[in-house]
Structure formats: C-alpha cells, structure tokens
Amino acid sequence: MHNQVKLHVPIEVTGDEVERALFEQSKDEPTVARVLEQLRGAAAESAAKELNRALAVDIFDVLAPGWAQVPAVHRAVQLSALTRGPPTLVNVDRHNITSTALVVLDTSVKESALPPLELALEIVADVQSATLSARDGGIDLVALGEASVLARLKIKSVLVKEHATGISCVPRDPFKVRPSSPERPASVDIPI
Amino acid sequence: MRDRISWLLSAALLLGATAATAQSLPCTSVSPEVREYVRKRGACRDVKTAPRPRASKQSRSSVSDRPTSAPQKLFVPDVIGRSYANAAGALANFKVERIEAASAAPSGEVLGQDPAPATLDHPGSTVILQVSDGSLATAASMNPVPAPVTAAVASSTTAPATDLASASTAVPMLSQEPAVPSEARGQFPTALSPNAALIFGTGVLLGLLSGALLMRGRLLRRQRAVGEYAPPPTPPQHQQPAVADTGRVSEPGASFQIRFAARFVPVETTIVLAPFPGDDEVSIDESSDRHA
Numbered sequence: 122m123h124n125q126v127k128l129h130v131p132i133e134v135t136g137d138e139v140e141r142a143l144f145e146q147s148k149d150e151p152t153v154a155r156v157l158e159q160l161r162g163a164a165a166e167s168a169a170k171e172l173n174r175a176l177a178v179d180i181f182d183v184l185a186p187g188w189a190q191v192p193a194v195h196r197a198v199q200l201s202a203l204t205r206g207p208p209t210l211v212n213v214d215r216h217n218i219t220s221t222a223l224v225v226l227d228t229s230v231k232e233s234a235l236p237p238l239e240l241a242l243e244i245v246a247d248v249q250s251a252t253l254s255a256r257d258g259g260i261d262l263v264a265l266g267e268a269s270v271l272a273r274l275k276i277k278s279v280l281v282k283e284h285a286t287g288i289s290c291v292p293r294d295p296f297k298v299r300p301s302s303p304e305r306p307a308s309v310d311i312p313i
Numbered sequence: 314m315r316d317r318i319s320w321l322l323s324a325a326l327l328l329g330a331t332a333a334t335a336q337s338l339p340c341t342s343v344s345p346e347v348r349e350y351v352r353k354r355g356a357c358r359d360v361k362t363a364p365r366p367r368a369s370k371q372s373r374s375s376v377s378d379r380p381t382s383a384p385q386k387l388f389v390p391d392v393i394g395r396s397y398a399n400a401a402g403a404l405a406n407f408k409v410e411r412i413e414a415a416s417a418a419p420s421g422e423v424l425g426q427d428p429a430p431a432t433l434d435h436p437g438s439t440v441i442l443q444v445s446d447g448s449l450a451t452a453a454s455m456n457p458v459p460a461p462v463t464a465a466v467a468s469s470t471t472a473p474a475t476d477l478a479s480a481s482t483a484v485p486m487l488s489q490e491p492a493v494p495s496e497a498r499g500q501f502p503t504a505l506s507p508n509a510a511l512i513f514g515t516g517v518l519l520g521l522l523s524g525a526l527l528m529r530g531r532l533l534r535r536q537r538a539v540g541e542y543a544p545p546p547t548p549p550q551h552q553q554p555a556v557a558d559t560g561r562v563s564e565p566g567a568s569f570q571i572r573f574a575a576r577f578v579p580v581e582t583t584i585v586l587a588p589f590p591g592d593d594e595v596s597i598d599e600s601s602d603r604h605a
Binding site for chain 2 (some may be wrong): 142159160164167168171172174175176178181184186187188190191213214215217219221222223224225226227228229230231232242301310
C-alpha cells in the first residue's frame with residue numbers, strides 16, 4: 122500500500138560526493154586521513170552504493186510522523202485505536218513537512234573500524250494537500266495533491282548533495298477492507 | 314766522424330770475433346789503422362810482420378802442418394718459419410738434413426732446427442731441419458687451435474737472426490717449437506679456448522639467473538603494492554551484501570579489506586501547516602463520514 126508513494130527520482134549520491142564527504146571528515150579525523158587514498162575511486166563507489174541503499178527509504182515513512190502531529194489526524198488515530206470501525210478521513214491542506222535523519226556509513230579497513238561518517242539528511246516536503254485515513258491506530262495516505270521534495274545531504278555544515286523531485290501517489294479506496302496484516306504502513310504510537 | 318764509427322765497428326768486430334774464436338785472425342782484410350790498433354791488443358796477427366813464436370823442430374813441424382788459416386765458424390741462420398727451399402738456400406754453407414713432421418703448419422714450412430739459430434758452427438756441418446708435412450692443416454683450419462699468449466714471445470725468438478744482438482737470444486729446440494700455423498704467430502688469439510668459452514658461458518648464465526631473480530623480486534614487491542591499493546579486476550557480482558542490524562555490509566571491497574555498512578537513523582520530523590492567503594488558520598477538514 123504505502124509503496125505506492127514514491128519519489129519521482131530517488132535520492133542517490135555518487136562516488137565523487139562520497140569522496141568529498143570523506144575528505145571533509147578527514148579534516149577532523151586523522152584515522153580517516155591516513156587511509157583516505159584507499160577510500161577513493163572504486164572504494165568510494167562501493168560506499169556510495171551502500172549509502173544509496175540506505176537512502177532508499179519509503180517517503181511515506183518519512184512524512185507520516187509529520188502528519189501525525191496534525192491535531193485532527195492525532196485525534197482520529199487515537200479514536201481508531203480505541204474503537205473498531207470504519208476509517209476516519211482527514212484532509213490536510215497545504216503544509217510543509219521537514220524531516221531530519223542521519224545516514225551513517227560505517228567503514229572498516231583491514232578489520233579496523235574507522236570513525237563513522239555521519240551525513241545529515243534533511244527532507245523538506247511541500248505538500249499542497251493530503252487526504253489521510255485513520256484506522257486501527259494508524260494512518261494511511263488516501264490521496265496526495267501536488268507535492269515536491271527538496272532533500273539536502275550535509276556533513277557538518279558542508280552541503281554534499283541537494284536533490285529536488287516530486288512525489289507521486291496512486292489514489293486508493295480508504296474503505297476497502299484490507300486483510301489484517303502486520304505490515305501496517307505507518308503505525309503511530311499515541312499515548313492513551 | 315763516419316770513418317771513426319766504421320773504425321770502431323771494425324775493431325769491435327775483430328775483437329769480438331777473436332774472443333769468440335779464441336784465435337788470432339789474419340788482418341789482411343782490415344785497414345792499416347785498425348790492424349795497428351788490434352795488433353797492440355794482440356788479437357791480430359800479421360802474416361809478414363808478426364813474430365813467430367819460437368819453437369822446437371817438433372813443434373815447428375807441427376806448426377807447419379797446421380793450416381795457416383783455420384776454418385771459420387759461421388752463425389747458423391734462423392730459418393724457422395721459412396719454407397724448406399728458402400731455408401736450404403740460407404743454409405748453403407751447411408749440410409741440410411730434412412725431417413718430416415706432422416703439423417698444422419703449411420707443408421714445407423720449417424718448424425725447428427738443430428743446432429739452434431745463431432749458433433757458431435763450422436761450414437759443412439749438418440743442420441737438421443724439421444719440416445711440416447701439412448697433414449694437420451685441414452683439421453686445424455676446421456678447429457683452429459688458439460695461439461697461446463706466449464706466441465708473441467716465441468715469434469720474437471724465432472725471428473730470423475740478422476744481427477748479432479738477435480742471434481744471441483736463445484732459440485727453442487725442435488721439441489720446444491710450438492706446432493702452430495705461421496700466420497698465428499705473434500698475433501693475439503681471436504678465438505676463445507674451450508675453457509675460456511666455458512667460463513664465459515657460465516658467467517652469462519649466472520648473470521641471466523641473477524637478473525631473473527632480481528626481476529622476480531621487483532615484480533613481487535610491485536604486485537604486493539598494487540594489491541593493497543587497487544580494486545580487484547572483477548568484483549563478484551553474485552554476492553549480495555550482508556545485512557547487519559539496520560545497515561548493510563558491503564562485500565565488494567572485501568578483497569582489499571574495506572567494508573562499508575550504511576544505515577538510516579531518523580531523528581526528527583516536524584510539520585508546518587502553511588496558512589492560505591487570507592486565512593488565519595490552516596484548513597483541516599475532518600471527515601465525519603463513518604460508515605456502518
């Protein structure tokens with residue numbers, strides 16, 4: 122269900138951008154500076170491949186915690202968790218969701234671990250409208266209006282990658298009875 | 314000046330010949346001045362003016378029996394290396410006896426002589442010449458025997474004695490004459506002896522072997538250095554990265570002992586509801602559609 126929400130162009134980094142990030146890290150980490158030459162080229166490409174796997178997160182999982190903070194959504198989710206019934210639909214007009222996360226790259230050279238490379242990922246989603254449904258203590262995206270995403274990948278204050286793309290979502294029937302499955306798209310922990 | 318030199322030379326010749334022959338020579342062939350000088354030395358005897366030694370009848374008769382001029386000894390010329398015909402011509406005053414010997418020298422070349430060159434001998438005495446029959450010349454041309462380094466010395470000693478100085482040098486006897494081609498005498502050997510070739514070949518082989526070992530060591534060091542920094546030529550494509558915790562472990566760098574694992578760690582998510590122009594609040598439509 123949730124995999125029907127996707128970025129038009131996924132966030133990906135290249136080997137050169139990884140090398141730049143490692144270079145910035147080596148300024149403060151002598152251990153990294155000693156093996157920086159070994160981390161260039163093909164090694165940086167491998168690191169970029171690993172980072173891209175970590176960056177391939179579900180955009181709905183990134184945005185759902187933000188939607189859950191909307192009071193109306195919050196109440197609907199609470200209620201759906203208490204009472205079993207049809208989902209409650211909530212329409213949220215234009216809003217911005219800012220999500221920050223860390224993309225951590227652990228590196229070991231000759232069985233010796235290097236200080237992890239921590240990249241700050243900032244995703245700013247500009248959503249014109251979103252229709253959400255609350256059911257069984259969780260939320261689901263029913264329909265999404267025009268939306269765009271601007272992603273920035275930084276190490277410290279240095280910008281490594283900036284990526285802008287759109288979000289597409291296939292509308293779905295919120296009232297369609299879904300088989301109960303453990304793979305709920307977004308469960309929101311709501312204190313009762 | 315020139316006369317003085319010739320005078321001294323003649324005197325020296327006479328004195329030397331006297332000392333060599335140990336008897337007085339007639340002075341008829343020399344100039345009066347030289348004759349006078351030599352006479353004072355007692356080496357020259359004038360037939361007319363020289364006082365005859367007193368002697369008894371017996372001795373006088375014995376003296377009268379002796380020839381007035383004893384047969385002169387001649388220097389045996391050096392004919393080694395010459396052809397037999399040439400040598401026979403040079404030894405016209407002697408009786409020549411020829412002995413054939415198997416040698417690589419050209420046929421008819423004199424290999425040795427007895428008595429040795431520059432020896433004083435009476436005319437008519439026998440000089441034995443060892444002459445090459447040339448039977449080994451073909452074998453020598455196919456497998457040339459390198460001339461030893463001493464060939465130069467031998468050549469100088471076997472050169473024809475044209476003067477007294479060279480005649481005074483010793484000449485090897487028949488058995489001592491090296492059986493080498495005449496053209497090889499006095500020349501530096503151009504071909505290597507079998508031992509020298511063996512040593513040379515061994516040296517080349519040792520050089521090649523040491524060079525190969527040196528190059529192998531350098532290649533191993535270079536390969537080791539490249540293996541530490543270069544990626545593998547064909548990274549395994551079929552291997553899937555191993556999942557570790559929330560991150561993943563990269564295997565392609567395992568051959569050069571570099572592993573990567575990336576993970577995504579959410580930190581914070583905030584939402585800002587943007588007011589529409591002219592509105593004070595964000596419009597949130599809460600659906601009340603509840604279906605039974």
